[in-house]
Amino acid sequence: MTGSTDMRRVFVADLGGTHLRTAVVDESGRIQFRAKQQTPPAESAQDIVTVLVAAARECDRQSAAAGFSISAISVVAPGTVNVPAGSIIKVPNLPFLSGFNLAGAVSHELKRPALLENDANAAAVGEMWRGAARSRRSLVCLTLGTGVGGGIILDGKLWHGAHHAAAEVGHMCVEPFGGVTCTCGSRGCLEVYASATAIVRMTSEARSRYPHSRLQTDSELTSENIFRAGVAGDELALEVFRQMGVYLGIGLANLINILNPEMIVIGGGVMNAWQLFEKDMNREVNERAFPLLADLVKIVPAECGDDAGLLGAAKVAFDRDEETQ
Numbered sequence: 086m087t088g089s090t091d092m093r094r095v096f097v098a099d100l101g102g103t104h105l106r107t108a109v110v111d112e113s114g115r116i117q118f119r120a121k122q123q124t125p126p127a128e129s130a131q132d133i134v135t136v137l138v139a140a141a142r143e144c145d146r147q148s149a150a151a152g153f154s155i156s157a158i159s160v161v162a163p164g165t166v167n168v169p170a171g172s173i174i175k176v177p178n179l180p181f182l183s184g185f186n187l188a189g190a191v192s193h194e195l196k197r198p199a200l201l202e203n204d205a206n207a208a209a210v211g212e213m214w215r216g217a218a219r220s221r222r223s224l225v226c227l228t229l230g231t232g233v234g235g236g237i238i239l240d241g242k243l244w245h246g247a248h249h250a251a252a253e254v255g256h257m258c259v260e261p262f263g264g265v266t267c268t269c270g271s272r273g274c275l276e277v278y279a280s281a282t283a284i285v286r287m288t289s290e291a292r293s294r295y296p297h298s299r300l301q302t303d304s305e306l307t308s309e310n311i312f313r314a315g316v317a318g319d320e321l322a323l324e325v326f327r328q329m330g331v332y333l334g335i336g337l338a339n340l341i342n343i344l345n346p347e348m349i350v351i352g353g354g355v356m357n358a359w360q361l362f363e364k365d366m367n368r369e370v371n372e373r374a375f376p377l378l379a380d381l382v383k384i385v386p387a388e389c390g391d392d393a394g395l396l397g398a399a400k401v402a403f404d405r406d407e408e409t410q
């Protein structure tokens with residue numbers, strides 16, 4: 086037996102571009118029955134519903150064996166979602182989901198309330214609930230992964246915006262002159278300088294200036310081995326992370342001046358290279374943000390890792406449940 090039987094529990098699913106991660110989370114934030122699979126090759130919205138329902142039913146079976154039940158379903162997706170309607174507006178990796186009421190379809194099959202949220206928003210909630218921002222009320226959470234995601238929490242509440250697409254901090258412009266083209270259609274976005282994809286591109290672009298770099302011989306450049314080269318003192322890798330830190334710091338200074346958050350939490354895979362970009366990031370923040378705000382804000386690494394989205398998904402479902410009672 087794990088945990089008390091009168092505690093609420095929700096089934097959570099993090100529908101990523103590469104992996105589908107699922108689990109059951111209880112009210113104390115304990116994660117049970119976690120599973121991770123490749124995001125299945127889906128061709129229709131119904132394919133996604135089928136996979137989510139099968140994963141939830143498996144968790145139902147395991148929960149029943151442990152003597153408790155699952156009261157709600159919460160799904161997070163990497164794109165723009167209409168939270169009140171439970172529908173997908175746009176998920177670039179799964180274009181056939183546009184306009185689909187995913188929460189409604191899953192709720193209908195599983196006969197329980199279901200909720201849909203954006204993955205970076207959920208990660209921000211996860212960090213506030215069980216991570217680096219515990220007891221904070223106003224924060225910005227950046228997720229530096231394949232892209233750059235963002236979640237903004239003001240006075241304890243996620244800021245969704247008038248049309249459900251707020252907190253796209255990865256698409257604020259940090260390089261107006263000759264900025265690299267971004268997938269969003271703009272140029273010079275933070276995402277093209279601070280994501281894992283950007284680290285690889287910047288390394289490749291700067292390579293010819295560093296003929297003695299160990300990255301000259303790496304046939305496959307990944308952000309992970311560029312990070313390892315940086316830790317080993319490779320000048321090319323160090324230069325790329327210094328640049329990345331500058332761009333990130335410019336973005337953070339903008340966020341600090343506009344929102345005056347208590348804390349900025351930085352997660353995602355690129356966060357592992359914190360020691361390589363921290364100094365340049367902090368210098369830009371101190372040079373560009375209002376001194377009072379820059380002194381008071383705490384800029385910290387995320388603590389929940391890959392679980393931030395799952396935890397946040399659970400927390401928004403528990404909160405919704407309380408609001409509707």
Ligand SMILES: [Zn+2]
Nearest residue numbers: 256267269274
């Ligand atoms: Zn962009």
